[in-house]
Amino acid sequence: MKIHKKLKYIFAAIGLSISLVACDSYLEEENRSNVTAENYYTSDNANELVTAVYQSLREVYNNYDQAFYGTDIFTQQGQLFNIDPLNEYSNMSGTDANDSWYDNYKVVSRANITINRYLNQISWADALIGQRDLGIAEAKALRALAYYNLVQQYGGVVIYLNEVDEIRYDYARSSEEDTFAQIIADLEEAIPVLETSPSNFGSFSKRAAQHLLADVYLTKAYKSFGTSTDYDMAASLAEQAIGGYDIRSQTYAQVFDFGNQENAEVLFSVQYGSEGTDNRSNTKNGILMNVAYNYLGIARTNNPYGETQEDVPFIMPTDFLYSLFADNDTRDAVTFHRTLYATEASLAADNGLEDIAVGDIVAYFPKVALSDVDLANMLNEHYVFQPTDYGFDAAVNVPGALYQYSANLNDVNFPIFAKFDEEAQDGNGYRDLFVFRVAETHLIAAEAFLGAGNTTSALSHINRVRERATGVMNHYASITIDDILNERAVELAGEENRWNVLKRTGKLQERVAMYNPHFQDHGSFNAATHLVRPIPSNELELSDGSLVPNPGY
Numbered sequence: 257m258k259i260h261k262k263l264k265y266i267f268a269a270i271g272l273s274i275s276l277v278a279c280d281s282y283l284e285e286e287n288r289s290n291v292t293a294e295n296y297y298t299s300d301n302a303n304e305l306v307t308a309v310y311q312s313l314r315e316v317y318n319n320y321d322q323a324f325y326g327t328d329i330f331t332q333q334g335q336l337f338n339i340d341p342l343n344e345y346s347n348m349s350g351t352d353a354n355d356s357w358y359d360n361y362k363v364v365s366r367a368n369i370t371i372n373r374y375l376n377q378i379s380w381a382d383a384l385i386g387q388r389d390l391g392i393a394e395a396k397a398l399r400a401l402a403y404y405n406l407v408q409q410y411g412g413v414v415i416y417l418n419e420v421d422e423i424r425y426d427y428a429r430s431s432e433e434d435t436f437a438q439i440i441a442d443l444e445e446a447i448p449v450l451e452t453s454p455s456n457f458g459s460f461s462k463r464a465a466q467h468l469l470a471d472v473y474l475t476k477a478y479k480s481f482g483t484s485t486d487y488d489m490a491a492s493l494a495e496q497a498i499g500g501y502d503i504r505s506q507t508y509a510q511v512f513d514f515g516n517q518e519n520a521e522v523l524f525s526v527q528y529g530s531e532g533t534d535n536r537s538n539t540k541n542g543i544l545m546n547v548a549y550n551y552l553g554i555a556r557t558n559n560p561y562g563e564t565q566e567d568v569p570f571i572m573p574t575d576f577l578y579s580l581f582a583d584n585d586t587r588d589a590v591t592f593h594r595t596l597y598a599t600e601a602s603l604a605a606d607n608g609l610e611d612i613a614v615g616d617i618v619a620y621f622p623k624v625a626l627s628d629v630d631l632a633n634m635l636n637e638h639y640v641f642q643p644t645d646y647g648f649d650a651a652v653n654v655p656g657a658l659y660q661y662s663a664n665l666n667d668v669n670f671p672i673f674a675k676f677d678e679e680a681q682d683g684n685g686y687r688d689l690f691v692f693r694v695a696e697t698h699l700i701a702a703e704a705f706l707g708a709g710n711t712t713s714a715l716s717h718i719n720r721v722r723e724r725a726t727g728v729m730n731h732y733a734s735i736t737i738d739d740i741l742n743e744r745a746v747e748l749a750g751e752e753n754r755w756n757v758l759k760r761t762g763k764l765q766e767r768v769a770m771y772n773p774h775f776q777d778h779g780s781f782n783a784a785t786h787l788v789r790p791i792p793s794n795e796l797e798l799s800d801g802s803l804v805p806n807p808g809y
Contacts, residue, residue, distance in 0.1 A: 297373050299384050305370040306391045309398045310458070312366055313526045315359040316402070317689050320543050321569040322356050322409060322789065323753040326775065328767035329577035329745050330754065333546070333570040333668045335648045336777050343772070344779035345786045350793030350809060356409050357792050363402035365420065370395040372419040393449035397460045397468070400442035404472055407435040408756045411788040411806060428802040433481040436472065443469040457518045458688075464524040466497035467692045467700070474704050475760045487708035494701035494717075497523065501694050504724050509590045511695075512675045514687060523692035528685065538685035542568045544750055545672035550665035551619050551639065553598030553612040561593060561672060572670050573749070576771035578643060580746050581623070584726045587746055592671035594621045609658055610637075621646075621671040635659045639669075646670040647773070673750060695721050695747050703740050703761075711735055718743055737761055759787055784808060 297305060324330040325342040332340045341348040371392050380388045399417075406413045412432040430438075443465050450462040470493035477486035501520055511521050528538045541562045548554050548561035556563065564570065581588040588594075596619040602612040612618065619639040626634065626642065634640045635657035645651040648668050651661040678685050698717040705714035714735050721743060722731040732739060741763060744752060758764035765781045772779070785808030796803055 297378055299378055299380050299387070302374060302378050302388075302391060305366075305373055306394050309363060309366040309370055309395055310527075312359070312362045313398070313401075313691075314528070314538075314689075316356070316363060316405060317526050317691065318539055319355045319359065320540075320571060322353055323755055324571050324750075325569070325755075326768055326772070327754040327758055327764075328741075328771040329574055329580075329749060330544075330571050331574050331772050331774050333572045333648065334774075336774060338774065339778065340774070344775050345781045346779065348786070348790060348809070350790045350796065350805070353409065353789035354792045354794075356405060356789070357795070360402040360405045364399055364416070367395040367399035367402070368417060368419045371399075371417075389449050390451065393446040394460050396442040397446040397450065397465045400439045400446070400465075400472075401468060403435060403439050403442075404468065405753075407432060407439070408475070408753070408759065409789045410791060414803070425798060425800040426802045427799060429804065432479070436476050436479070436481075439472055440469065440476075443472070458525060458527045460524060463497045463499060464692055466493045467523050467697050470494040470497060470697070470700050470704065474700055474707070477704075477707055478760055478762065487704050490704035491701055491708060491710070491713070494697050494704060497697045498694055498701070503695050503698070503720065508587050508725055511693070512590055514677070514679050517688045521694045522688075522690055523694060523697070525691055526689040528688060538687055538689055539565055539568050540676040540689060540750070541678045541685040541687065543673070543676075544571055544573065546572075546666050546668045546670065548596065548672060551596060552609070553600060553602045553616060553618040554596065555600045559599040560677065561596065562678065570668075572646075572668065574771050574773065575643070575646065577745055577749060578623075578646070578671070580742050582726065583623070584728065585746065587725050588623065591673060591675050591746075591749055592621070593674045594623065594671050595619070619669075621669075632657055639664060641669045675750065690751055693748075693751070695724070696744075696752065699740060699744050699747065702735070702743075703737070706735055706737065706740065721747055737763070741767070782808060 321342050325332065325340060326345060332338060332343045334340070339346055341352045374388050374392050374395070378388070403413070403415070412429045412435050414427045415430045415435060415438050416427070417438075446460075447462055447465045447469070450460060450465055452462045454461050470490045473486045473493065474490035476482045477490065503521055506516075506519060506521060510516055511519060517525070526538075542565040545562065545564060547564055548559065549556040549563060554561065578592075581591075595617055598612045598614055598616045598618050601614055617638045619641065620634065621641050622643070625644065626640065631640055631642065632654050635654055636659070639659050639661075641651055645661075646669065649661075651664075651669065653660045653662055676685075676687060678687050698721050702714045702717035705711070705717065711734070715730075715732055718735060718740060719730050719732055723729050725747070741757070741761065744757060745754075755764070758767055764787065765783055768775045768779065768781065775781075785806070788806045790809035791803065791805050796805055
């Protein structure tokens with residue numbers, strides 16, 4: 257059984273770690289059970305503390321808008337003139353990027369609680385010292401992950417490494433350089449202790465930490481405080497994380513097979529239980545899709561395509577992302593649903609159409625545009641959306657065809673994502689969420705070797721990823737940072753935090769201006785402001801002035 261599938265409710269105990277000192281003068285409680293946060297945990301149940309840290313990652317990786325909006329390969333689903341501050345960098349305020357801040361600090365807080373209790377409150381027998389040290393190492397690695405998520409989005413942030421036991425208003429932000437130093441310190445302390453192959457799939461392993469540290473050094477290499485050895489360190493750590501694993505041992509389709517979530521390519525994943533523990537379902541099956549059941553013949557529930565959810569941002573791929581998939585790239589068929597099939601019979605005579613049977617095609621999104629003749633003929637059988645028709649009410653009626661676009665209930669039409677599909681698309685997702693895969697590790701190594709001036713090794717790593725997808729060896733004869741970004745786009749679409757990657761490489765402003773249609777229409781990017789997110793306004797208001805905002809917000 258996965259260690260994080262069945263999660264315990266321990267919020268009450270953790271909540272007791274914050275002492276509300278202001279209430280001492282008038283509130284006294286009698287603890288009849290004699291159970292407190294200080295004596296609840298023993299070596300027998302200490303793993304619950306570590307489990308709580310893992311659990312909090314579920315919320316971190318649901319922040320799709322801050323990962324995808326305002327990039328080259330994703331945009332909003334609204335009409336071209338619609339405004340979303342995160343997508344077009346227009347009128348962004350201190351409430352537009354709150355989630356990553358609060359969710360990652362929850363990870364930090366729980367990690368600090370774990371480390372403190374493991375070191376100072378739990379009594380460990382000599383035989384269990386290894387268990388103690390491993391729990392601390394996992395907590396430090398996860399804390400490093402949270403701080404890395406924070407520093408990429410906000411720049412230098414508040415660093416605190418102790419369990420909070422008082423109310424304070426004087427927190428101050430550390431520099432970006434100091435934040436990176438703390439991340440590196442946590443990971444370097446954790447790596448020697450972490451297990452290479454944990455018995456519980458989903459535990460943070462040594463190779464996962466090496467992957468993360470490689471990414472940290474790679475990002476640091478671009479900074480003004482980066483050193484001449486950062487690229488080399490990133491490359492070396494990436495190759496250690498890859499180890500002897502050959503990604504060609506599985507096809508791309510096998511990696512994303514719902515029944516194969518615990519596979520050797522996955523270095524770290526956020527896990528979900530089939531019972532939907534504490535209502536924190538994986539909502540990723542509800543992003544990057546339109547309202548599939550609006551197509552005649554697709555049932556609203558229990559269909560293989562799922563449905564959008566109100567609390568998930570309406571995101572769609574840009575034309576640029578579709579253009580990156582070559583004809584021989586097997587990732588296209590895994591990533592997108594280009595053909596949608598009827599899941600229920602539909603009597604369509606009232607609409608002047610033929611009746612629809614289960615299994616009939618109801619919508620088709622050809623990869624290459626059809627001729628006018630083929631399009632007209634096919635529109636007598638079902639909807640067809642040419643590559644130029646993706647978006648909000650983009651398709652124009654074809655005179656005489658039975659299927660008229662003006663009768664389509666969907667305002668937005670595009671090939672919806674398939675790689676995050678669930679076995680039961682009921683609005684609640686239980687697929688594990690891949691955070692690190694070895695294919696990405698290869699691309700980190702390629703970028704690091706390119707930065708270090710070793711193009712031969714860089715080509716070796718990027719070509720390994722491409723070969724798995726196309727069967728073609730040595731596709732790339734030369735390599736640039738744009739080649740790596742394009743390969744990351746097709747390999748990791750919807751997985752990587754695209755905003756972070758574009759920011760790291762200095763390509764964010766250039767690429768959003770080139771490929772994001774809503775930004776092209778009315779976006780405004782100021783590099784002095786928009787390369788970091790606004791600090792949440794509530795945090796600034798609650799501080800005593802020691803917490804300062806990012807410039808321009």
